[in-house]
Amino acid sequence: MSVSVREVAAAAGVSVGTVSNVLNRPDRVAPDTVARVQAAIDALGFVRNDAARQLRAGRSRTLGLVVLDARNPFFMDVARGAEEAATEHGMSVLIANSDERTDREARHLELFEQQRVFGVLLTPVADAGAQIDRLRARGVPVVLVDRASADPATPSVAVDDVIGGALAARHLLDSGRRRLAFAGGPASIRQVEDRVRGAREAIAAYPDAALELLPTTALTVAEGRAVGRLIVERAPAERPDAVFAGNDLVALGLLQSLVMTGSIRVPEDIALIGYDDIDFAASAVVPLSSVRQPAELIGRRAVELLLGVGELDPQARFHPELIARESSVGRPRL
Amino acid sequence: MSVSVREVAAAAGVSVGTVSNVLNRPDRVAPDTVARVQAAIDALGFVRNDAARQLRAGRSRTLGLVVLDARNPFFMDVARGAEEAATEHGMSVLIANSDERTDREARHLELFEQQRVFGVLLTPVADAGAQIDRLRARGVPVVLVDRASADPATPSVAVDDVIGGALAARHLLDSGRRRLAFAGGPASIRQVEDRVRGAREAIAAYPDAALELLPTTALTVAEGRAVGRLIVERAPAERPDAVFAGNDLVALGLLQSLVMTGSIRVPEDIALIGYDDIDFAASAVVPLSSVRQPAELIGRRAVELLLGVGELDPQARFHPELIARESSVGRPRL
DNA sequence: TCCGGTCAATGAATCGTTTCAAACGTAGCG
DNA sequence: CGCTACGTTTGAAACGATTCATTGACCGGA
Numbered sequence A, B: 001m002s003v004s005v006r007e008v009a010a011a012a013g014v015s016v017g018t019v020s021n022v023l024n025r026p027d028r029v030a031p032d033t034v035a036r037v038q039a040a041i042d043a044l045g046f047v048r049n050d051a052a053r054q055l056r057a058g059r060s061r062t063l064g065l066v067v068l069d070a071r072n073p074f075f076m077d078v079a080r081g082a083e084e085a086a087t088e089h090g091m092s093v094l095i096a097n098s099d100e101r102t103d104r105e106a107r108h109l110e111l112f113e114q115q116r117v118f119g120v121l122l123t124p125v126a127d128a129g130a131q132i133d134r135l136r137a138r139g140v141p142v143v144l145v146d147r148a149s150a151d152p153a154t155p156s157v158a159v160d161d162v163i164g165g166a167l168a169a170r171h172l173l174d175s176g177r178r179r180l181a182f183a184g185g186p187a188s189i190r191q192v193e194d195r196v197r198g199a200r201e202a203i204a205a206y207p208d209a210a211l212e213l214l215p216t217t218a219l220t221v222a223e224g225r226a227v228g229r230l231i232v233e234r235a236p237a238e239r240p241d242a243v244f245a246g247n248d249l250v251a252l253g254l255l256q257s258l259v260m261t262g263s264i265r266v267p268e269d270i271a272l273i274g275y276d277d278i279d280f281a282a283s284a285v286v287p288l289s290s291v292r293q294p295a296e297l298i299g300r301r302a303v304e305l306l307l308g309v310g311e312l313d314p315q316a317r318f319h320p321e322l323i324a325r326e327s328s329v330g331r332p333r334l
Numbered sequence C: 001t002c003c004g005g006t007c008a009a010t011g012a013a014t015c016g017t018t019t020c021a022a023a024c025g026t027a028g029c030g
Numbered sequence D: 001c002g003c004t005a006c007g008t009t010t011g012a013a014a015c016g017a018t019t020c021a022t023t024g025a026c027c028g029g030a
Helices: A005-012 A016-024 A031-044 A050-057 A073-088 A102-114 A129-137 A161-174 A190-204 A221-233 A248-261 A279-283 A295-307 B005-012 B016-024 B031-044 B050-057 B073-088 B102-114 B129-137 B161-174 B190-204 B221-233 B248-261 B279-283 B295-307
Strands: A062-067 A092-097 A119-122 A142-145 A156-159 A179-184 A210-215 A242-245 A271-273 A290-292 A315-318 A321-323 B062-067 B092-097 B119-122 B142-145 B156-159 B179-184 B210-215 B242-245 B271-273 B290-292 B315-318 B321-323
Touching: A005 A016, A005 A031, A016 A031, A050 B050, A062 A073, A062 A102, A062 A295, A073 A092, A073 A295, A092 A102, A102 A119, A102 A129, A119 A295, A129 A142, A142 A295, A156 A161, A156 A295, A161 A179, A161 A190, A161 A242, A161 A271, A161 A290, A161 A321, A179 A190, A179 A221, A179 A248, A190 A210, A210 A221, A221 A248, A221 B279, A242 A248, A248 A271, A248 A279, A248 B279, A279 B221, A279 B248, A279 B279, A295 A315, B005 B016, B005 B031, B016 B031, B062 B073, B062 B102, B062 B295, B073 B092, B073 B295, B092 B102, B102 B119, B102 B129, B119 B295, B129 B142, B142 B295, B156 B161, B156 B295, B161 B179, B161 B190, B161 B242, B161 B271, B161 B290, B161 B321, B179 B190, B179 B221, B179 B248, B190 B210, B210 B221, B221 B248, B242 B248, B248 B271, B248 B279, B295 B315
Parallel strands: A062 A092, A062 A119, A119 A142, A142 A156, A156 A315, A179 A210, A179 A242, A242 A271, B062 B092, B062 B119, B119 B142, B142 B156, B156 B315, B179 B210, B179 B242, B242 B271
Antiparallel strands: A290 A321, B290 B321
């Protein structure tokens, strides 16, 4: 069907070995031979068969990236950083979406294994310890993304979510809020757990403050809207005076529900803060406060750790940054 | 390094052919043999080598998708639709991002060719006719996504952007706007060209209306902000009274710039409408009007056309739908 | 003229899976 | 008892690029 090195070799009047050398180390081939082979390649429209290369090489020049939600701009930013860094090292990145489901995560990892990817970048849904060990046993390096690893043998790139959660909560407390709520889930996602923990710790310093959990089944706009409707249905006195959302998608959904009623004002009645500081946070109905994570940098560093570039700390930690916008400033209405 | 069928065969006391049969057509193998081989597979932790399979098969079970901008939720929605449909047929989808650059597009297509993908779904940056012909000459089916094809031999899935552009413009004209502007670019992107054309046609019916072009180098939030700043800098009388943005990202960026000044009100001073109706449009500062495209359906149909499912029209056309929200309702301030 | 050295080119072996014609064993039938 | 038929299993060939030990050609020096 398609043109192979053999045919190119025949057309150029050389051996297959020489064609391969022209392709991979042209400096070891006489200039006019290179020209002749190149001409044959162009004439026949030869395109390398990657499967054959890979089979021979034993592993591919591809990195697998499994994210929790491909529709979340945060993860796409991470992916972009990873892709940039990978390209610089002659590698490409395969993006897979687990949709926060362990079964899908497992399926994607299995596929990556079959493809003999060079390495895996993973934002685990829950505790993927077993899968990770399995991959490592096969010699496939794994780097955890946006999540600190319990096992020091597994490199990871993370932003301290406990600090991030504390930043968010303290910010709300500072402006006088006391009836805080956290909207997000499922709790099996480590990021959610840590952010809640950070918030709890910050609140502990205020005896008159409390944190209520408003669980969701996923960190999406739709789930945020649902939580928003729940809040709206409550009697005003029962409502929290500040909500910390698990990420910006949830926050934006929530914001939509709250604003739609017309009777609840943000931030006067309910202050709101999200997480990730995606591009869209700044242009929300009420510009959304958020805890920023350096998404592209996370992706880039993960790739660098995987490829062993330089002398990097295998447990990379970045600091989250509070971005205060209108959705959380000002005093609560009494 | 890694376990091969040969070793599994040895462990199970059968031939390699039988192992392969257990893997691919277990019904042709005696039940107890299947069990024995399966046990060996589990014991040794055998994982198929996809490169070898592919080499033997000649092509992969993978579809390549090249989008204009992976950070645009619209394309991620398209990708999700494509992935769903592909999975139903035992295929997977590789997502590549051209970032609206022909060189990146070409590079990705080249990589897909090397990987002997089963087919390519492409949203071309400009006129990729040559590349498409090349692929087809190799027997790689190509389907154009979100773009009608000039060549009837190339299947495509598109939403009529001329109609969409007309919808948007007419909507603005209906509410009394006359000094319209289109913000977007580059003009080499067909979608942009068509949307402008549609707007022009709609405006032609109003002798007192005019359309100004505010070109951008890409359809991004940042470019939208830049255009917004340009408008803000003008004397009020010089400003358009309605802006039709090339897509929602540009519209949201623009909205941010306009609202930030405090002196320009949307929609009173300037009405605004975007394109795509991404999730975030509804939760913008001023809820954004938009022209909705059925993103997931586009992706799904593209895959179905590629795989030749059912008796579908190879030139699929969907209709855009006007979603009017606050950013464009009401009369202009006189 | 012969030899050592250098630079090019060669081509068989290899990677791991799938395929397929052939071999094998067993049961059924006449 | 012999033959066919069927259900299993076999194992070598094939896919296409890369590698590497080997061969070949040529030049300069002795």
